[in-house]
Amino acid sequence: MTVIKNINNEKKKDRMRVVCPNCRHLYNIDCTKLPVGRKVTFPCKACKEPINLDLRSKPATDDLSLPFRASKDNPAEGSLRSTPTPESKAKSRALKNAVLQDFMGVLPSMPQVVLKAQEVMSDPDSSFKELASVIATDQAISVRILKLANSAYYGLAGKVTSIGHASVLLGITILGEIVMMAGTSNMLSKTLKGYRVESEDMWRHSLAVGIGSRLIASRKAPELANDAFVAGLIHDSGKIMLDEHVLKRRKSFEECMKDGQQPFFEVEQRILGFDHSEIGAEVCKSWGIPEILTAAVRYHHYPSRSQDNDLAHIVHMADFLAIQSGMGTGIDSMQCQVEDKTMEYLNLQEGDYNSIKEKVVEYVEKITGQMNNS
Ligand SMILES: [Fe+2]
Ligand SMILES: [Fe+2]
Incomplete structure (x- = not known):
């Protein structure tokens, strides 16, 4: 379709x-x-x-x-977001700090590997030795890297026997992409009860937006392709931090979403005072993720507010195409739309959309197939 x-x-x-x-x-x-x-x-x-x-x-x-936007009962109308009072602003600030503090206390060791992989991907001249020494510190990630490198997607099933071998057969950039996936797969494979997302769906969505962003960038701004992959992969990481808070307020969320008029991130803003993209960006900052990627995470739902962050437009479109390809994430997929600035900026042709969607589906099937089978 x-x-x-x-x-x-x-x-x-x-x-x-x-x-x-x-x-x-x-x-x-x-x-x-x-x-x-x-x-x-x-x-x-x-x-x-x-x-x-x-x-x-x-x-x-x-x-x-x-x-x-259309609905069964109540046709399109303006945003239902209410104007926050000073009290509600203070409350939401306190909640945001609490969410961040909770999370900071249990920061996983994964980001070192992720950061190194990101560095390698953005600088093709960077040394394999540096990346390898970071990988070597984490046995679980090393195993995941080998599983991914042997996935059907890269056409080397069963042939990659060591990290050094993977770098020779796949090249340092692809290895960086694989390390990135291996380093984030645990964090992004969480069941989110508040968002009503199963663990494998969260991971598939993240992969779909990562590869979709890479494919879109390679058409529009090839120099951003690697950054686009990373930004797409981690764009919804804020949901992991917010999930329990969404779950606690499930009734309020359901009430707000009853009319089917508001995108989920607007409901988050209305009930919590902020949304998962804000929390995701704060976490990226604390990890030392480069500003361009942090901004793409921050504005992935409304890139027109990003002061022309190209990556935000790219991830925004990739998010939409992932949902359209059947790789959405529960209630967050409701009322998903593309901003007109993004349509203008990307100016993709009909054939591009279809080809990106096909490649996204193939990528996710082949990568996750290997992870499940091994
Ligand atoms: Fe999102
Ligand atoms: Fe998303």
Whole structure:
């Protein structure tokens, strides 16, 4: 199924994208055939549930080519976010500090390896010896690296017998990518009860956004491809820190999400006073992850607020395509949309979307297949 059609600018304003709130089927509708100024209901051809559109007012943007929020009962309306009072601001600041402090006390040793791998990936001249010496300090990660290097994706199944061998057969950049995955797989394979995500789904989503970001970057800004992979891989790490707090307030979250109008990160902001991207960015900072990656994590849901951080646009789109490819993460996948600035910046063609989605699915299947089988 085509997810996003690239529409020529002159035709753009005549098209509207509508996402079924029930099954996420995406429609590209000719607006000239719609009765402006009225409410319209039509059955989703995929799931047969009714889709309501309120055409009495336009979405905030004039560009109707973006996925347009619709709901079963309550058509698109403005953000429900309320203005925070000084008291609620202080409360949310205190909660944010508590979340961060909890987490800082149990920082895993993994980041040393992750940081080294990231360094290696961003500098192809860096030395294999340095990376190897960091890997050697962690037996569990070494084992995971070998499993990944032998995955069907790299075409070397059963042939990679040591880390040195992997660097010769795969090259230092790919080895850096593998080390990155090995170093984050434990952290990113957590069941998140608050977000209603199974451990393997969290890991698959992270991998899908990592590889999707790399593929998008290689089309738009090849020099960012390695950073894009890293940013995509860790973009939702803030959810791990926030999960128990979301779970504790599950009733409030469910209440807020009842009308299906708000993206999950807006509900987080409304109930907690901040969202998982803010927490994720704080954690990246504490790890010493470079600022460009931290900003991409921070703004992956609203890249237009990032002061033109290219990586934030790339990860934002990769997140959307991962969800569209069936690799979303529970309730966070509801109401997922792409910002129009991202569409303009990336300017991908229809064929690009389909090819990226196919490659993402293949990558995730082959990488996770090896991890599960070994
Ligand atoms: Fe997210
Ligand atoms: Fe995500």
